[in-house]
Amino acid sequence: MLSLVIPTYNEKKSLQILLPRLQDMVAHLSVPVEFIVVDDNSPDGTAEYAGSFPMQGGTIRVVKRPGKLGLASAVIEGWRSSRGSLLGVIDADGSHDETVIPEMVDALVEGPAEVAVGSRYIPGGGMGDWPLSRQLISRVAVWLGSFLCPAKDVTSGFLLFRREVLEGVSLDPIGFKIGLEVMVRGRYRTFTEVPYVFCDRKKGSSKLGLREVAAYLVQLGRLISYRYRHPHQRRRWTRVVS
16 A cells, blocks of 8 residues: 655645546556645645545545644654555645656566655656746755765655655654655665656745755754764665666
């Protein structure tokens, strides 16, 4: 089973677009799926809408938290409550292309990959209609993260992986880029990247701002410290073709 976490805060309008698209995607999956919406007590009715959505071919479950506690901790809480042998995360805002999820699943089930990353920075991937300034920020962030992990899109928040990758692993709930947390701290040897074209959110406003940039720099510092303090856990990752 795939357990796919969707962290939300005031994303009702976005879910009205995303959930029907996920419904269409389910038919192409080779494994059963549960969608776990982790909502930080959104005042716009996000949790209520998600809980009443008539998902067919899969299940949808809502974890409602008491307040706005952050995206990373929401994803971690969703994974902790999951039942699947495959875990994953997708943004609620429609920026990630759900149609590549079946390919990512097959890479984990049929191939040697233990982690499948949705990537904007390999052939076939792209940044969509992002303005040049945001593309520059993203590329600098990827370059900085590349010193910790060999994936082409280390800042991707769109990834799937086998449950064993996180067994015995403590993730930093303050880390802004949850994908980077998994890729640096996770217990795995092989990974693959599946291309997708990033699509800027259609509803609501972007989360990118100075606070998020600062949080990423803090996260990088913590991950560098983690690698320094745990030299025995340094691994040679192998990229595999899905």
